[in-house]
Amino acid sequence: MKTDTLNGSLDLLVLKILSRRGALHGYAIMLAIEEVSGEMLRVEEGSLYPALHRLEQEGLLKAKWIVKENGRRARSYELTALGRKHFAAEEARWSTVTDAVRRVLKLA
Amino acid sequence: MRWFGRFLNLFRKQRIDEDWAEEMASHLAEAEERGRSVDEARQAFGNALQHRERSRDIRLLGWLDALASDAVFGWRQLRKRPAVSVAAILSLALAIGATTAAFQLIHAVLLRTMPVADPQSLYYVASTYIDREGKADYRDEFDYPTFVSYREAAADRAELLVAGMTARQEAVLTPGAEPERVYRQFVSGNLFGVFGLQPALGRLIGPNDDLKPGGHPVAVVSHEFWMRRFGGDAEVVGRTFRMAGTMWEVIGVGPKGFVGSEPGAMTDVFVPAVMNVEALNSPGWSWFRLWVRPKPGVSAEQARLIMQAVFRRRHEEGLKNFAADTPKAVVDRYMAEELVMLPAQSGVSDVQRQYRRPLWILSMLVGLVLLIACTNTGNLLTAQAAARTREMALRVSIGAGRWRLVQLVMVESLLLAGLATALGTLFAAWSAPVVVAMLQVPQNPVRLPLGADWEDWGFSVALTFFVAILFGLAPALRASGVKPMSALRGGAESHSRRRTMHVLLAMQMAFCVLVQFIAGLFVSTFDRLSNRPLGFTVERLLVADVQARKAEPRQSWEQVVDHLRGTPGVQGVAMASWPPLSGNRWTLTVRVPGIAPEARAPYALGVTPSYFDTMRIEMLGGRDFHATDVPPRLDEAKRPLPGKVIVNDAFAQIYFHGENPVGRVIAVRLSKDQASDAEIVGYVRNATYSDIREPMRPMVYLPMEDRGHVSFFVRMAGEPAGAMQLLRRTVGDVRSDLRVVQVQEQSAFVRWQVLRERLLATLSLFFAIVALALAGIGLYGVLNYAVTRQTKEIGIRTALGARPLVVMREVASGPLAMVALGLAIGLGGGVACGRMVESMLYEVKATDPSAVLGPVVVLVLVAVAAALPPALRAARIDPVDSLRAE
Structure with a gap:
């Protein structure tokens, strides 16, 4: 798979996870990704952060510093209204595309 | 966000x-x-x-970050070599300043769109004609009866507007105060409406203010005048003031930014056209431009044809008044005239008409100077880049992208250009008004709002980028193309760099020669025109323009002349209808028995006895006028009566084959069918008449008739300037009812005749000097750089026994060959451009050997002066030192 598609799917995954589970910090998001996609989308853990920062810069996420139970600070991300809307649109687009691909594969 | x-x-x-x-x-x-x-x-x-x-x-925003650090780095680079940076910035600033000033002038005079509704659909009307020199020209001033006839014909298909010539008036704005100068424009009642203008205060002149001749003494003041003279006082509406013998009421203030329809003039007071009462019924009294806005759905051509039909009909009627023996050429010329409609979106004015070409020519010269300055800076940077090869190579080898290096150098160029533009804008702010002051005649100063628009700022910003790209791109690309390995090894100097510098040098020389060439043409034009023999002596000659209440016989004017003669310091006094070179013309149709009528009628001027003596025009034969001489004329019953005339040399040449014409009788036509006999009593040398550029034409002097407006000529024994007041007082003492409108030195008329040539000569000379200085610096820079780069090589050669002269030749030959190449290209370009400026020249041709030789000599001298120091330095290189230095 090409990187940009992968990036696209990573974005989508992040948005999906956050839309389901509300606010999460970086490590929790990474765990969730692992849980959902197994090894398939496993990338360097660090590359999650530029992606999060980009989504934040684009106004799809907002972030704030929280204090975890153990007293450590962590940066927690959640969807903005714009992010929610964007996600809905993206989800719809992806399912159309994947449907089409599935049909093509069946036909062949 | x-x-x-x-x-x-x-x-x-x-x-x-x-x-x-x-x-x-x-x-x-x-x-x-x-x-x-x-x-x-x-x-x-x-x-x-x-x-x-x-x-x-x-x-x-990654790149912005990089940009900021590049800017900081670039700034450090500029400061590291202050001499080079200051030289580059100053020369660029001069060129950019001149360019900015030229743009501001061109924009203000020629390009700025009028602040009115839908300016693209506005036109002004002009009638074409062939002038006496056989050149096509047009008139764009109209009289009121003509306007009325066009307006009736166009009725519902086009709006016709009167836009009067902006004229200076005296007005008493506050009761009891001294009169002030205001600029007044007559406008038709529909003008503000058609222009879609809204008052800033009160109301504007409307169709109802333009109905009854003399019945609407109302005025609208311009916003600019309101702010300047009344400080923006709202009480101005309803105020009254006196101007030209009428009390006017201010009914409103015009919109901000609207100062009339003539770029170069700014109207203070707008008044209804019907208030110009005397002019309304006077055919031939032209006092306004005729503007047209076709109504929706009517094309400009359709509107033109409507008026053209009327024009044609009136012309055919006019033809009936031509004498039966009128030469066919005159009739053909007359019937070939037609009406045209020209776009008026940028306004219309005499200033535009007179300075359109000069301004474009000057802007071309300015553009060349800018190119020279850019090539200069480009060369400096290229040489600079050589010194920075190692730095660039280092950057490449630690992973900087090529694009990143281009950006680095471009940012530095932009910094240079930006600083230069900032300085240049100051220079423009100072120089543009200086140039405007050179355009003007004292009675009618040019007034221009300069450099206020966003277009002017936009131009400066665009210019900065343009200039930076022009001189920075080549060095930038070169820097990015650096090969790290060879550069870090301290490899040989790249040949392509030297080639770049040489090409730039040749270009620079070509531009420089072009500027010298054109400047030479204008300077010698100005020189020839101002030293042209006038036929009379202008030194210590005063001209007083005197107005009486009504036309008075010559005898009553002579009283004043007699009185002036008795004034101390006065050598001679005479009168004429108007002064020579004042632009007035009068032609007389004459017939000489046995000679076919000329298509070009001779000029005529009414003068009094001793005019020739006072003007120092030499009598070639016959006698001066006597006080009793009268011109050929019609009596009360319209019967022709004979008179006396004096003719000039050119007249004798054309009509009498150069023989002495004294005693001969010619017929002077006074109306369509009537002519009077005129005896030639005298014969004088040629003198210039109306236009200093014109060759000497046949001319007839007649005894001056009854006039209400006369020019007095007073030849002083000493300095004339101080005598002006005396002259005014003396006239007032003799006849308190006479008004001295103006006293001038005759030399002023000569100066005003060559105003345009003086402007072109002065500015082009200035640019020529700047161009020369820049080109000299450029050549010096290139050579100096070459010597520095080749020090080691030269040292070895000298050690091996090369003689100094040979070394000098080796170093200088390349660049000097480029100078020669540039010289040739520039001259070729100059001769080609000569055509473009031909109409601005007088007795000078682009192909004259002297025109070509001048720039060559000047440039060779400068090239030698610039090349000598580096060449000498090369010859003096000590082999031991140079080898030790490495």
Whole structure:
């Protein structure tokens, strides 16, 4: 798979996870990704952060510093209204595309 | 907004980095908590630096960050070599300043769109004609009866407007105060409406203010005048003031930015056209321009044809008044005239008409100077880049992209250009008004709003980028093309660099020669015109323009002349209808028995006895007029009566084959069918008449008739300037009812005749000097650089026994060959451009050997002067020192 598609799917995954589970910090998001996609989308853990920062810069996420139970600070991300809307649109687009691909594969 | 957020991040760089570090630490800590080892966690995290860079790029608008650091770096580079930077900035600033000033002038005079509704559909009307020299020209001034006839014909298909010539008037704005000068424009009642203008205060002149001749003494003051003279006082509406013998009521203030329809003039007071009562029924009294706005659905051509039909009909009627023996050429010329409609979106004025070409020519020269300055800076930077090859190579080898290097150099160029533009704008702000002052005749100063628009600022910004690209791009691309290996090894100087510099040098020389060439043409034009023999002596000659209440016989004017003669310091006094070179013309149709009528009628002027003596026009034969001489004329019963005339040499040449014409009788036509006999009593040398550029034409002097307006000529024994007041007082003493409108030296008329030539000569000379200085510096720079780069080589050659002269030749031959090439190209271009400026020249041709020789000599001298110091330095290189230095 090409990187940009992968990036696209990573974005989508992040948005999906956050839309389901509300606010999460970086490590929790990474765990969730692992849980959902197994090894398939496993990338360097660090590359999650530029992606999060980009989504934040684009106004799809907002972030704030929280204090975890153990007293450590962590940066927690959640969807903005714009992010929610964007996600809905993206989800719809992806399912159309994947449907089409599935049909093509069946036909062949 | 998001972009702005990233921009702000630039200033929060440190916080962002700290945030990142903490977020990563938090991630790793959690990984450890969940049972991974430190190493394992770090490995899983991946390349932390890379992730941080990516993240930071996202947040920081990466290139902007780089740009800022490039700017800081560029600034340091500029400061590291102050002499070069200052030289580059100053020469660029001069060129950019001149360019900016030229643009501001052209914009203000020729290009600025009028602040009115739908300016693209506005036109003005002109009638074409063939002038006495056989050149096509047009008139764009109309009389009121003509306007009325066109307006009736166009009725519902086009709006016709009267836009009067802006004229200076005396007005008493506050009761009892001294009269002030205001600029007044007559406008038709529909003008403000058709222009779609709204008053800033009160109301504007409307159709109902333009109905009854003399019945609407109302005025609208311009916004600019309102602010300047009344300080923006709202009470101005309803005020009355006196102007030209009428009390006017101010009914409103015009919209901001609207100062009339004539670029170069600014109207203070607008008044209804019907208030110009005497002119309304006077055919042939032209006092306004006729503007047209076709109604929706009517094309400009349709509107033109409507008026053209009327024009044609009136012309055919006019033809009936031609004498039966009128030469066919005159009739053909007359019937070939037609009406045209010209776009008026940028206004219409005499200033535009007179200075359109000169301004474009000057802007071309300015453009050349700008190119020279750019090539100069380009060469400096190229030489500079040579010194920085190692730095660039180092940057490439540690991973800087090529594009990044281009950006680095371009930012530096932009800094240079930006500083130069800032300085240049100051220069323009100073110089543009100086040039405007050179355009004007004292009675009618040119008034221009300069450099106020966004277009002017936009031009400056665009110019900065343009200039930076022009001189910076080549060095930038060169820098990016650096080959790290050879450069770091201290490899040989690249030949392509030297080639670039040589090409730039040749270009620079070509531009420079072109500027010298054109400047030479204008300077010699100005020189020839101002030294042209006038046929009379202008020194110590005063001209007083005197107005009586009504036309008076010559005898009553002579009283004043007699009185003036008795004034101390006065050598001679005479009168004429108007002064020579004042632009007035009068032609007389004459018939000489046995000679076919000329298509070009001779000029005529009414004078009094001793006119020739006072003017120092030599009598070639016969006698001066006597007080009793009368011109050929019609008596009360319209019967022709004979008279006396004096003719000039050119007249004798054309009509009498150069024989002495004294005693001969010619017929002077006084109306369509009537002619009087005129005896030639005298014969004088040629003198210029109306236009200093015109060759000497046949001319007839007649005894001056009854006039209400006369010019007095007073030849003083000493300095005339102080005598002006005396002259005014003396006239007032003799006849208190006479008004001295103006007293001038006759030399002023000569000066005003060559105003345009003086402007072109002065400015082009200035640009020529600047261009020469820049080109000299450029050549010196290139040679100096060549010597520096080749020090070692020259040292070896000298050590091997090369003689100094040979060394000098080796060093200088390349660049000097480029100078020669540039010279040839520039001259070729000059001769080609000569055509374009031909109409601005007088007795000078682009192909004259002297025109070609001048620039060559000047440039060769400058080239030698610039090349000598580096060449001498090369010859004096000591082999031992040069080899030790490496």
